[in-house]
Amino acid sequence: MAELxxxxxxxxxxxxxxxDDSLILGQRLGxxxxxxxxxxxxxxxxxxxxxxxGQATHFLNAAGAAEGRGRDGDALAFRRDVLDFRNCWxxxxxxxxxxxxxxxxxxxxxxxxxxxxHLEGSSDATIAxxxxxxxxxxxxxxxxxxxxxIRLGDGTEESRRRMAAGLDWHWRFVPELFEMxxxxxxxxxxxxxxxxxxxxxxxxxxxxxxxxxATLDAPADQRPILGGRRGHHGEHLGHILAVMQYLPRTxxxxxx
Amino acid sequence: xxxxIASEAIRSSxxxxxxxxxxxxxxxxxxxxxxxxxxxxxxxxxxVPDPEIPVVSVVxxxxxxxxxxxxxxxxxxxxxCPATLVIEQGIRAALNAAGFRDxxxxxxxxxxxxxxxxxxxxxAKLHAYGVAPPSFAPTATCPQCGSTSTEELSRFGSxxxxxxxxxxxxxxxxxxxxxx
Numbered sequence: 001m002a003e004l005x006x007x008x009x010x011x012x013x014x015x016x017x018x019x020d021d022s023l024i025l026g027q028r029l030g031x032x033x034x035x036x037x038x039x040x041x042x043x044x045x046x047x048x049x050x051x052x053x054g055q056a057t058h059f060l061n062a063a064g065a066a067e068g069r070g071r072d073g074d075a076l077a078f079r080r081d082v083l084d085f086r087n088c089w090x091x092x093x094x095x096x097x098x099x100x101x102x103x104x105x106x107x108x109x110x111x112x113x114x115x116x117x118h119l120e121g122s123s124d125a126t127i128a129x130x131x132x133x134x135x136x137x138x139x140x141x142x143x144x145x146x147x148x149x150i151r152l153g154d155g156t157e158e159s160r161r162r163m164a165a166g167l168d169w170h171w172r173f174v175p176e177l178f179e180m181x182x183x184x185x186x187x188x189x190x191x192x193x194x195x196x197x198x199x200x201x202x203x204x205x206x207x208x209x210x211x212x213x214a215t216l217d218a219p220a221d222q223r224p225i226l227g228g229r230r231g232h233h234g235e236h237l238g239h240i241l242a243v244m245q246y247l248p249r250t251x252x253x254x255x256x
Numbered sequence: 257x258x259x260x261i262a263s264e265a266i267r268s269s270x271x272x273x274x275x276x277x278x279x280x281x282x283x284x285x286x287x288x289x290x291x292x293x294x295x296x297x298x299x300x301x302x303x304v305p306d307p308e309i310p311v312v313s314v315v316x317x318x319x320x321x322x323x324x325x326x327x328x329x330x331x332x333x334x335x336x337c338p339a340t341l342v343i344e345q346g347i348r349a350a351l352n353a354a355g356f357r358d359x360x361x362x363x364x365x366x367x368x369x370x371x372x373x374x375x376x377x378x379x380a381k382l383h384a385y386g387v388a389p390p391s392f393a394p395t396a397t398c399p400q401c402g403s404t405s406t407e408e409l410s411r412f413g414s415x416x417x418x419x420x421x422x423x424x425x426x427x428x429x430x431x432x433x434x435x436x
Contacts, residue, residue, distance in 0.1 A: 026336075040420060042408035047412040054336020060366065134335050136368060136436055144411055200317035235312075 003139045005036060005186050012066045013086065016076070017229055018127070019059030020087035023238070024076055026094060027244050028054030037098055044144060048105070050138040058130045061254035075128040082238050088124040090173035090238045092228075098164060099159065102148040103166030109141035111177045114199040115244055123191035146210045153214025162215070169213075178203075181189040183229065206227060293356075300354045301328065305425045307342040308415050311385040314343055318373025329362045331369045333436075334416040371417075371436045388421065390430040396432045399425035406430075415423065 029049030038041035060073035071079075090108055095101045116138055119131035152163040178196040179189070187193025189193065211218055227233075287297065301323070302315045314330070316319055324328035328347065332340040341415050344361055371390035374382075381388035388396040388406075396406045403425035410420040411434075418431040 040412070042411035043414070043420075044410060049414050050335060050336040050338070050416060052336070054332075054334065058335065125366075129364075129368075130335070133365050133368035139333060141410060 005182065006079055007190065008066060008068070008187045008189060010059055010183060010194055010244065012063055013183045014084040014193050015059050015063035015066055015087075015127070017183075018130075019056045019063055019073070019076070020085050020131060021091050021108075021112070022052040023056035024087045024105075024240060025091035026050070026056060028091065028093075029101075029179055031095055032101065032130055041098070045101070048141050048144070051134070051141070055130065058126075058134075058231060062126045062130070066110060071233065074248070078245045082233055085140070085233065085241075086229055086238060087233075087236060087237075088173065088176050088228045089225050090170060090177065092234060093170060093234050093238060094236055096169065097162055099152050099162035100166035100169055101149075102145050102152065103163060103178070105141060105145035107167075107170055107174055108177075108212070108224075109145055111174075113138045113142045113194070114203055118194035118199065127192065129223045131197070141203045149210055149216075150214040153211070153216040163214070164216055164219075166223065167216065171219040172222040172225050176226050176228060179226055258365045288305065288375060290325050294323050296354070297323050297325075297328060297351070297356055298357060300350050300356065301347065304343075304346050304350045307339045307346065308384065309387065310373075311381045312378045314347065316378030316381060317376050318369065318371075318375070319343065319380075326358065327362055331363055331364050335367050337416055339415075369436075371433060374433070386430060387418065388430060390433040390435045392435060396421050396430075398426060398428065399430055400428045401426040 026049045029045050029052065031184075032045040033042065033049075036045055044141075056077065057073050059077045059218065064071040064073060064076055090104060093100075093104055104128060116131040116135035116173050119127055122128040122131065149163060149167075150161040154160070180196060184193060184196070188195040208218060260285050272401045294402075298315070298320075301320050302313050304314045306312050306317055306319075307319060317333065317395055319330050319333065320328065320332050328351070330344065332346065340363075343401060344363070347361055351357070351361075374390065383391040383399050384398075388399050393404075394403050397404050398406050401423060405424040406421050408419055409422050409426060410428065413420045417436065419434050420429060421432045422429045
């Protein structure tokens with residue numbers, strides 16, 4: 001099947017996956033604005049969300065250019081429905097409490113930092129440039145969220161219980177980050193994308209090292225949830241889009 | 257308020273060009289030599305303030321990567337920096353006001369912006385403004401009292417490029433430009 005995919009298709013799908021991950025997690029973090037436990041935390045969540053929306057803008061604009069049907073990043077973000085989104089399940093998970101949000105961020109940003117490290121060498125100049133720029137920001141996200149995993153995990157009885165529950169919730173969505181389906185395999189084979197298997201061991205080692213410092217056990221392995229890359233999403237994505245796309249759908253082509 | 261300052265600067269640069277009368281309407285790019293045009297564009301850009309930190313110019317921040325007679329190349333600081341569009345509009349307005357209407361603005365991502373591109377003059381202006389400039393020193397120098405007994409409050413501050421710090425001596429909080 002991989003041979004049947006055209007270069008343009010592989011590039012478009014690869015850019016959509018990258019862009020949609022960043023867009024949906026950026027939108028999720030934006031939901032915290034004004035609700036975080038302290039003003040410093042509020043700023044950090046909003047700042048990480050901003051970085052992610054910036055990545056999404058670049059990836060989705062590039063996806064629109066690769067597609068060649070006149071859609072730009074805004075059109076892709078605001079005028080697609082659930083089945084056309086290619087984000088992983090992890091990023092659409094609800095914020096829950098602060099610990100659950102940080103557990104999600106830790107599992108995602110650690111992966112994204114390693115992924116972008118590989119994509120800096122992508123044969124596609126645009127992907128390479130976005131990855132090289134964004135990886136410097138993602139490093140902060142990974143560090144900050146790891147610090148919170150440790151602080152809450154090795155904290156009070158309650159903070160520990162909440163962080164353990166947050167990790168437990170998200171654990172089943174981690175295997176999808178490393179899934180190599182036909183598109184991902186074709187992208188890696190053509191030098192556009194990364195072979196996620198190449199950094200799976202590093203990822204597991206880093207997650208376990210942080211959990212050890214947080215005095216937490218890794219959650220028990222659960223049945224992995226897959227399918228986001230093919231448009232199979234949970235109930236949450238539709239609700240995210242309902243909020244995110246409300247304005248451009250209600251007032252098409254509005255400007256200010 | 258920050259954007260009010262920026263638009264004030266744009267207005268005043270427009271007012272200046274109006275003051276020059278027909279001079280500016282002669283389009284310097286058509287009447288000057290290549291080197292003079294490039295030098296003229298650099299001078300214009302050196303007076304375009306950063307919208308978030310208006311004491312430093314886009315040149316001080318290292319956002320301007322290249323100037324040619326027909327093209328200015330800029331790069332964003334952070335991927336999602338909301339000031340990027342305002343900066344481009346500020347540059348466009350300043351170029352137009354100085355008669356460089358034909359000069360295009362191109363945005364590139366590679367190589368990625370780094371705080372090492374902030375000029376020494378820019379760092380001095382940041383310090384005087386109350387923002388500790390980027391440095392690899394383990395602690396920041398308090399822009400209020402000069403003490404180095406300072407601590408990080410939060411990795412993220414009022415803009416993506418700054419962290420929140422506090423001085424242990426004068427107890428004042430301040431922004432520190434993050435090394436990036």
